[in-house]
Amino acid sequence: MNERTLIQPDTEFINYLKKNGGDTLKECYQCATCSVVCSLSPQHEAFPRKEMIAAGWGQKDKLISDPDVWLCHGCTDCSTYCPRGAKPADVLGAVRSYIIEFFAFPRFMGRIVKKPAYLIPLLLVPFIILFLFLYNNFDGNFSQLNEGTVRFSRFLPHIIVEAFFIGGNILIFIFAAIGLFRFWKNLNTITPVAKKQSFLGVLFATISEILTHKNFNTCSENPSRFWGHLLIFYGFLGAMLTAGLAVGALVLYDLSPIPLFHPIKILGNLSGIALVIGCIVVAVHRFRTKSEKGSNTYNDWVLILFVFLVAVTGLLTQTLRLLETPFLAYNTYFVHMVFIFFLLWYAPYSKLAHMFYRTLAMVYLKMNGRDKKAAIFLNMLILTFLIRW
């Protein structure tokens, strides 16, 4: 009797993908158009076609160990050209979302951060912690803040902000590192990483590639998405750098508030403006493509919304301080801090975690000698042939 291996579809996994933007996964009939149009598809791996087969069959274990899933940056070229109306870009987005949830530490955080029902309770955590601290600091008498010049260090002493910021970040870093370690270990169970190159050397090369955003720029259908993502990416880096420099300026030179035309303040303001414009560009792009290509999940929108809110409240806080309106300035600053902690504390479980998982997967692929340039050339050749034919 012939022995055959039967595939056992993981129906729970299929349902998860369907609920998280991958509802078209069963439409695929394996024509491979998506692999042809995808400029990032590797030469010998029909990406994202093979991921569409695995998703359709509910092969969870295969997909969570598939680093190619992270090559995709969601340009939606494949969804545009799919003759069946399947949306590989969204199916891959749902797989990435599952991976972050699957490896999250603690696991329950991975689940609740993605559920709209938990948005308010999650926001209430930093709100209550900061409010209790303030209440204690002012003995419940907030009216005293309406007097004198606006000084945020009076409202929330820097030592407290830094304790929340640094302490929270260390904890989050540990939790994120546990998730990433599990992810890396799982990648290595299928094909152990080649030891020919040093991890740090490849990591450096990968970060350089990410900084130039060159993969984003290969997309043919949605160039505005590239600019939106670029502005958000550099706006975010600039904002983080500003926060670090501001702490340094305070500790070393007791510089607070930082003057408006000081380089640190200029960097902060430019970063804030970049974030606002980037979020608007991405949001407009998503609204415009909503019905045709992108599913626009809750996770996508929450990240864009809160990055936007952090930037807007940050710029507004500064303006209100300069206008000397204590009531509005302090309240806006409080809301700004709540939004910042909401973004940072839940980063290992939200869409922000993509940047860490994607970086690690890219390192893994590079260490295993993935040659992408040849694939791009091959795909362009096939596409040219198809168009002319």
Ligand code: SF4
């Ligand atoms: S183009 Fe569409 S139908 Fe063809 S393999 Fe890709 S997802 Fe499937």
Ligand code: SF4
């Ligand atoms: S969304 Fe873009 S990068 Fe991702 S698989 Fe489709 S074509 Fe490739």
